[in-house]
Amino acid sequence: MSEQINKNPNTNTPKVDTRKTEINKFSLIFNKLGIYVVVVALIIIGLIVSKGTFFAASNIQSILEAVALIGMVSSGLIFITYSGNMTDMSIPLTMAVGGMMAVQTINFGFPVAILIGILSGALIGLVNGFMIGKFRANPIIWTWGFNLLLSGIVRVIWEGKQLYADKVAKDTEFAQNAANTFFSIARTYIGKYISLMAIVMIVMMVIAWFIHSKTKFGQKLKLIGTNYEVAKFSGINCTKTLVTAYIINGVCASIGGIFFAALRKTASYENGTGYDFSCLTAVLLGGCLLNGGKGSVVGTFGGVLAYGILNNILSWIGLGTYEKYLVQGLVFLFIVWLNTYSNRKLGRA
């Protein structure tokens, strides 16, 4: 019977397309509202766990302080993930080098030290961007290897020592004042509860949001992340765009590193350990697609908040640092799976 129908194209029986066209509602909601659903859910859990003291000013302050560094670095990392280069494994050493250079040049005064710290981060970003943008090196392997090389160079130059700003500074009043200013930037509070670090983080996020969504550069980056070949053949200077993205990332990471060094009062090659993972978690939590071309700074900010609130809740429950690793790993895997799954259901990955 069916063979006959197939042989006769003029029969009136219409062909029914059985393929599914409707999109899973859950995927759509998750994809649109994204991380802020999770943030609200986490806040509700936090309110239950902390018995109502979650919104106390001291708790909000501790959350903001804990996520400030991750937020600073994530505001740069979003450009890398967005451009389809997955992640930057050289973030730990970019942070460490930024902090160490700032401490080492503290004798020239506080503003110069900060500037040199940021410039060193930009230089690292330039090298990364040149190798990946120009020669198309494997982004993970290259940045990982470069991280190791930087660690080797830094450890040979400073012989694996830790640097203290007040010891590096000379005995003059000018240098000592600079060192004191350097220490105080991580401990300044504007008003009573809002720390300078949190404000810097939010300002950096706003700047990143502006660059990401309001400039030509952001649009170019989206095309490169979606399809490199198409971007190349439509006349975009891919090398220049990728180098810029990596420089932004290096600058953000080094600012994070300077604040880290100021917070811990020491600068050493171990300063940024673990930040590559936590920042990637925050960026992915924010709904950024690993293959590139999808994601937003607003979402990343939500991801950073969710990461901080999750850690805060785990502390409220009473888990130690070690048990946190387990929970963080499981949450990371679940979020990545949800991200991949919802994008596949929407046909976008």
Added chain:
Amino acid sequence: MKNKKIKISANLINENRSYLFLALILIIGLFVDNFYTMYNISAATGNGSLVIWLGLGFTVCMIAGHMDLTIMYMSTFAALLCLGLHGDQGLPWAVCILIATLAGVLVGCINGFLVTKLKIHSFIATLGMQFVLKGSMYIYTGGEELSIGKDYAFSDVLNDTPVGFLPFSTYFLITTLVVFIVMIVLRYTRFGRNVYMIGGNLETAWLAGIKSDGVTTMAFVISSAACALGGALNGIYSGTAGITMGEKGISPLMIALTATIIGGTAINGGKGSVIWTWVSLVAIALLKAIFKKTEIQVLVIAAILIGCIVYETIALYNRNKTVGTRPNLHKEALKELGKSH
């Protein structure tokens, strides 16, 4: 004619760079005091054996086109499990090692499931699994270091040099044996060829009828199981196992990655050999015996790694430039023109 010769030699150097690296280290060793002594070489290779297991796992995964970051914590976890079971439950060593290896198989299965069924990128999936393992490891031990106590019998067997004239410990010989077995499996069995094929092009391999999911999972299982076995043996060999086992200033995972790339395994998979990784890891182990300072070790290893990555990247960049053109025809035409003139 002269030009041709140089080309062949450059290719030869690139293909055999792991052997050249080892030769270089051995030559440098001639100028170092007390390098060619029985004790020095057996200690260096024995201490480097843990990383050889990690490199084995990393290379198998990389040939299949994936990355396995869990290897380091897998080996530490297995060592802690092995020593813990022996100390607390009093189980014999064989059972402890078996259980530790089975834990490795389980983690490999989970990795494979995450990568093949949930379709998470292997780098990200194993990054998450790494932290799960780290957390469960801390919960198991409470952050303490475990030791084998006073039961030195098996530890002594592993530390011995069984073949009189060879300066290699039993542990290193077992490691080498397993590496050669894996090499034979990869090179001469159908499964091994399939691993190379899915690394080269996953879709083509699938269209050719290879059960790509199964093969990928198997690659992860081999990797994790090898690391677990190596880690358990390393715990017994060195007598203690802590959270940071094998980490002397530089993460063993980094050394495994370095050796895999120096050996010549392709970053995107489909090409490579376990033997190359083994040779370069032996070279790195001996290099550590030459340069005593950790800082210098890190710098030298990193410089070699960066050199290899830059060379490979630029070679690929130059090859991609000629895509669509026919350099052979162009050269032939030039030759004919030259003859006619």
